Amino acid sequence: MLKDELDIVIPTIRNLDFLEMWRPFFEQYHLIIVQDGDPSKVINIPVGFDYELYNRNDINRILGPKASCISFKDSACRCFGYMVSKKKYIYTIDDDCFVAKDPTGKEINALEQHIKNLLSPSTPHFFNTLYDPYRDGADFVRGYPFSMREGAITAVSHGLWLNIPDYDAPTQLVKPLEKNSRKFDLPLRLPILYVDAVMTIPKGTLFPMCGMNLAFDRELIGPAMYFGLMGDGQPIGRYDDMWAGWCVKVICDHMGWGVKTGLPYIWHSKASNPFVNLKKEYNGIFWQEEAIPFFQSVTLPKECTSVQQCYLELAKLVREKLGKVDPYFITLATGMVTWIEAWEELNSAEGTEAEAPNGKNE
Amino acid sequence: MSSAEINKNEVDIVIGALNADLTQFLTSWRPFFSGFHLIVVKDPELKEELNIPEGFDVDVYSKTDMEKVVGASNATMFSGYSCRYFGYLISKKKYIVSIDDDCVPAKDPKGFLVDAVTQHVINLENPATPLFFNTLYDPYCEGADFVRGYPFSLRSGVPCAASCGLWLNLADLDAPTQALKTEQRNTSYVDAVMTVPAKAMLPISGINIAFNRELVGPALVPALRLAGEGKVRWETLEDVWCGMCLKHISDHLGYGVKTGLPYVWRNERGDAVESLRKKWEGMKLMEKSVPFFESLKLPETALKVEDCVIELAKAVKEQLGSDDPAFTQAADAMVKWIQLWNSVNSSARS
Numbered sequence: 001m002l003k004d005e006l007d008i009v010i011p012t013i014r015n016l017d018f019l020e021m022w023r024p025f026f027e028q029y030h031l032i033i034v035q036d037g038d039p040s041k042v043i044n045i046p047v048g049f050d051y052e053l054y055n056r057n058d059i060n061r062i063l064g065p066k067a068s069c070i071s072f073k074d075s076a077c078r079c080f081g082y083m084v085s086k087k088k089y090i091y092t093i094d095d096d097c098f099v100a101k102d103p104t105g106k107e108i109n110a111l112e113q114h115i116k117n118l119l120s121p122s123t124p125h126f127f128n129t130l131y132d133p134y135r136d137g138a139d140f141v142r143g144y145p146f147s148m149r150e151g152a153i154t155a156v157s158h159g160l161w162l163n164i165p166d167y168d169a170p171t172q173l174v175k176p177l178e179k180n181s182r183k184f185d186l187p188l189r190l191p192i193l194y195v196d197a198v199m200t201i202p203k204g205t206l207f208p209m210c211g212m213n214l215a216f217d218r219e220l221i222g223p224a225m226y227f228g229l230m231g232d233g234q235p236i237g238r239y240d241d242m243w244a245g246w247c248v249k250v251i252c253d254h255m256g257w258g259v260k261t262g263l264p265y266i267w268h269s270k271a272s273n274p275f276v277n278l279k280k281e282y283n284g285i286f287w288q289e290e291a292i293p294f295f296q297s298v299t300l301p302k303e304c305t306s307v308q309q310c311y312l313e314l315a316k317l318v319r320e321k322l323g324k325v326d327p328y329f330i331t332l333a334t335g336m337v338t339w340i341e342a343w344e345e346l347n348s349a350e351g352t353e354a355e356a357p358n359g360k361n362e
Numbered sequence: 363m364s365s366a367e368i369n370k371n372e373v374d375i376v377i378g379a380l381n382a383d384l385t386q387f388l389t390s391w392r393p394f395f396s397g398f399h400l401i402v403v404k405d406p407e408l409k410e411e412l413n414i415p416e417g418f419d420v421d422v423y424s425k426t427d428m429e430k431v432v433g434a435s436n437a438t439m440f441s442g443y444s445c446r447y448f449g450y451l452i453s454k455k456k457y458i459v460s461i462d463d464d465c466v467p468a469k470d471p472k473g474f475l476v477d478a479v480t481q482h483v484i485n486l487e488n489p490a491t492p493l494f495f496n497t498l499y500d501p502y503c504e505g506a507d508f509v510r511g512y513p514f515s516l517r518s519g520v521p522c523a524a525s526c527g528l529w530l531n532l533a534d535l536d537a538p539t540q541a542l543k544t545e546q547r548n549t550s551y552v553d554a555v556m557t558v559p560a561k562a563m564l565p566i567s568g569i570n571i572a573f574n575r576e577l578v579g580p581a582l583v584p585a586l587r588l589a590g591e592g593k594v595r596w597e598t599l600e601d602v603w604c605g606m607c608l609k610h611i612s613d614h615l616g617y618g619v620k621t622g623l624p625y626v627w628r629n630e631r632g633d634a635v636e637s638l639r640k641k642w643e644g645m646k647l648m649e650k651s652v653p654f655f656e657s658l659k660l661p662e663t664a665l666k667v668e669d670c671v672i673e674l675a676k677a678v679k680e681q682l683g684s685d686d687p688a689f690t691q692a693a694d695a696m697v698k699w700i701q702l703w704n705s706v707n708s709s710a711r712s
Contacts (some may be wrong), residue, residue, distance in 0.1 A: 075502035091612060103471070126652070129526060129621050130533060130548070137550055139543070141535040142595065143565025143602035145652050146645055160496065165498060168510040195554040202562035208511025242511040257486035261497055285514060292494070292513050 001115050003028040006089040007218075008111075009081035013037040014095070015044045021098050023048070025109050027281070029091075032081040034059075037073060059341060066345070068119050069338035074231025076240030078211070082225050083343055089118060091215040096270035100162045113198075113264035114157045114215035121151025121259020122200040132198040132260070154200075155221040155257040156248060159213035161268040162194070166210045168238075168285070169278035172271070198262040203253045206295055209245020213266045216248075223307045224251045226339040228332055230280075235328050242288070243332075246295040251310045254300045283326070290325045294318075300309060308340050313342075336345030366445020367580050368483045374455040374575075375479065376401045378446035380593050381463050382410035388499040389415055390466040394477045401449040405593075406441050416626045423448060431704050439695060440585055441570065442591055443598050446698075447584035450575065451706055457486055458579075459572040462595070462625060468530045468627040481624035482572035485555055490518025492560040498623050499622070522616035523578040524608060527570035528552070532628040534567040537596040537642065540634035553623040558614045563655055566605020569595065570626045573608075580667045580703045581611045585692040588644055594632030599644040603692065606655050611670040614660045643688070656679070668700050 008026060011034045019026065022244045023046070031051035035043050039055035059080055060067045075094065082090055091111055100108045120134040126148050133140045133149075140149055201207050216225060224247050227240035252259050275309065298317060305312040319333035374397050377384070381553035384402070388395065399419050404412055414420060428437040428448055440448040446460055459482050467475045488502045494516050500518070501508045508517050532540075533548035541548070558564050573582060586603035612619050658677055664670045675696035682689035 018438075060510070077449055105444050120527050125563075127558055127562045127621075129528065129564060129567065131552060137546070137548070139533070139539050139546070141534055141565050141567065142534050142539075143567070143599065143605075143644075143648060144536075145648050147649055160497065165507070166510050167507060168512075171507055171510075197552040197554065202493050204561045205559035207497060208495065208509050218594055238510065245511070261495075280511075288511070288513050289515055 001112060002089060003344045005087055006091060006111075006115070007032050007081070007085040007087040009034065009078055009085065009092040010088055011075040011078035011081070011092075012043060016022060016095060017044070018095050018098060019046050019049060024109050025099070026321065028088070029111070032085055034078050034081045036077045038074065044357065052084075054084065056145055062346075063342050066338050066342040067175040069226070069229070069335040069342060071227065071234070071240065072232040074234075074237055074240060076227035076230040079205060079225055079227040079244070079339075082222055083339075083346055085154060085218060088217065088219045089115070090218045090225075091214065091346060092211060093214075093266065093268045094212045096268065097212055098267040098269055099159070100265045100267040102265075108206075108264050108266070110264035110266050111215075114159060117138070117198055117263075118154050118156035118215060118217055118261045120154065122154045122260055123151050124200050124253070124256075124258045127202055128199075131262070135198060142354070152256055152258045153220070154257075154260055155217050155252050156259040157215040158207075158209055158259065158261040159215070159264045160262065161210075161212060161249060162265045164268045166212065166268070169259045169274045169281050170285070172274035180311075187337065194265060195262065198260050198359070200258045200260050201249070206246055206249055206292060207259075207261065209241050209248065211244070211262070212268065213240030214241070214324075214334075217360055219248075220257060221248055221252065221307060223340060223343050224248045224311050226336060229328075229335045235326075236283045236287070238277060239284040239288070242284070243291075244289065246312055250298050250300070250314065251307055254304065254310055255307070283328070287325060287328075294321055308344065310348065311340055311358070312337060367509060368480055368487075370397045372456040373479070373483060374399055374401050374449070374453040374458050376403065376446050376449035376453065376458050376460045377463055378443060378449070378460070379404045379412055379463055380408065380443065381446075382408060383413045384463060385413055385415050387466065388418060389465050392417070393466060393475070394479045398479065399455070401453060403440070403445045403449045405445045406437060421650075423452070423699070431706060436698060436702060439698065441601075442593060443586070443595070444584040444600050446568070447582065450579060450582055451703060453575060456574065456576045457483055457572060458566065458575050459483070460570075462569040462628070464631045465529070465570060465626040465628045468625040469626075471553075476624050477627070478527060478570065478624035478626055482527065484622045485525035485623075486522050486572060486574050488522065490522040490557040490611070490620055491516065491519045492557050492618040493520075495559055496556075499556040500620075503555065520616050520618050521577060522557075522574065522620055523581075523612045524566070524571065524573040524619045525555075526566050526605075526619065526621040526628060527572070527624045528622065529567075529569060529628040530625050532630060534569055534595060534628075535632045536644075537590070537637040540596070541638045544634070551625060552622065555620055557618045557620050558609070563606060563609060563652065564619075564621070565602045566608065566619075567595075568601030569602075570624070577617060578608065578667055579610060580671055580700055582609045583607055583671060583696045583699050585695040585699065586647070586688060587691065587695075588647070588690065590643070592637070594637060596632060596634055596637035602648070603651070606651060607671070607674055607696075610658060610660070611657055611667060611674065614664070614670060618673065647686060647688055650682060650689075654682055668704065671696055671700050
């Protein structure tokens with residue numbers, strides 16, 4: 001499905017062995033690998049995948065001074081992949097995420113589920129208690145207004161994780177060995193870790209968007225998927241996807257588009273070091289207390305009719321309102337503007353085509 | 363939390379009897395109803411005597427009791443599916459659990475019968491999280507938690523006002539949908555409880571519901587009555603309207619509404635195609651209700667549930683009254699309901 005319309009964007013710093021497990025599901029698709037860290041390191045990509053790879057040197061070459069908006073030494077750099085892609089849809093996945101199994105033991109084709117989510121409407125204006133009404137076997141419940149049953153276009157599909165859940169550092173420290181489990185967990189069988197639902201996050205509601213297993217309509221919402229300034233030289237990490245999620249949700253709400261969450265699950269294998277995470281997240285834990293009320297109260301003017309306009313307006317408001325919290329937000333706001341400029345440059349009809357430095361690996 | 367940990371004395375199970383023979387219903391629920399006090403309210407339009415099996419701690423109320431408590435003219439407020447609201451009115455407990463009399467316990471994917479009562483009470487006892495969506499759903503359930511990026515200041519949650527359960531087999535679909543998909547049955551067991559975010563509207567079904575009566579009792583209003591209201595769910599909207607009011611008031615007061623587990627197994631009753639023959643005015647009323655609730659803002663000064671209901675009734679009359687007489691009647695019923703609530707509950711206290 002959609003093999004010529006979707007790119008898979010993977011940030012990596014070590015190797016891409018995990019692709020071996022995904023082969024049956026990913027081999028048909030084009031990959032965009034964004035290599036973080038030392039550009040002289042050679043990343044090993046399993047044979048048979050069609051990909052383009054960008055390291056820091058490529059990013060600097062392609063964007064010139066605008067490369068300042070792309071994070072270094074943080075998986076936030078993945079958003080460079082969104083920018084250079086020419087496809088309608090993006091699926092992004094972390095290199096420590098593997099194929100999960102559903103409660104029947106069947107392997108989950110996460111990409112297929114994301115595509116189903118994106119190709120079917122969302123229901124942001126009225127909550128359906130039977131969750132996604134467009135899924136087989138589901139429907140709208142009694143009382144659901146008929147005028148809303150066509151739904152809204154889906155911009156984002158946010159998938160979940162089995163095994164190691166996406167907890168913050170304080171929670172990781174308090175609950176060291178917990179897996180994502182439900183109360184009927186039986187050790188001898190596949191535990192029911194699995195919530196068999198896709199749902200639309202209502203309009204006006206923010207959520208923590210995790211970038212580990214995420215798909216979106218790049219043509220619609222791509223310019224808002226900036227993963228911010230994290231990592232090397234920055235006072236914060238592990239808030240890249242969160243930041244993008246708050247911006248994306250505000251803009252989707254403004255534009256009348258839907259954001260779905262739930263299936264598909266992937267298997268998250270690696271628990272990162274909670275002490276390292278705490279250092280990265282530390283400022284974020286305090287700053288999010290300011291950022292969230294900010295995003296909850298933002299109203300974008302009616303005149304903002306494109307995502308780029310919305311995003312630039314957001315950048316302005318971030319500078320004005322959050323700049324007072326910490327100068328980091330002024331830097332971030334600048335990064336947001338640079339991102340849009342770079343996006344326009346690479347994606348407008350007259351813009352320079354990004355050279356793909358590596359081709360197939362056959 | 364297991365059933366051993368719930369305080370059964372805090373709960374009333376309120377059943378609206380639209381069928382006279384409650385034997386099968388109560389027998390199937392016996393494992394989960396035993397130890398609880400039951401309030402069975404008979405639809406005043408039901409002529410036959412109720413058939414209730416032995417062994418339950420149950421009080422039964424019929425038309426005569428209604429007339430004694432609220433007067434003959436007000437007793438009409440409690441006909442059909444609305445009879446259960448009389449039970450809500452006279453209950454003295456903290457929590458109410460209400461299940462339609464055509465539902466039996468469901469089985470979970472492991473084949474165990476679901477204790478819907480316990481699950482509802484657990485939902486009500488634990489905080490809700492309406493201000494920010496948790497992508498792992500209920501953060502208080504064993505094995506789950508708040509995810510990365512969830513603001514710490516919001517992690518203690520807010521009181522839970524209502525717990526909306528779901529249905530396997532015959533889901534609560536409307537008549538046109540069920541008539542179109544005659545064979546469709548809900549087989550999907552979604553193992554989650556979640557809070558419906560603040561400001562989000564939803565259709566709350568009365569088939570399998572529980573609420574904190576002490577917190578929001580007066581907000582469950584028996585108000586909207588369809589002209590052709592019938593004795594099957596396809597021919598009512600009273601619970602959906604009640605739910606819109608309840609959600610709006612909960613949002614205003616900073617309480618949460620949960621949805622998801624528990625499931626009940628809902629049986630066949632009635633005929634969707636038959637119900638379709640009636641002119642389905644419920645559809646039109648819902649369409650008018652939505653923009654009303656979307657733009658409604660209760661005054662900051664409305665701090666008590668009763669005041670919220672009165673303000674809501676005022677707004678309904680002003681803004682929707684001219685659209686359809688059903689709305690004017692609903693507004694009047696809401697005001698009357700609060701009068702009755704205050705009089706019944708203050709005399710109960712004195």
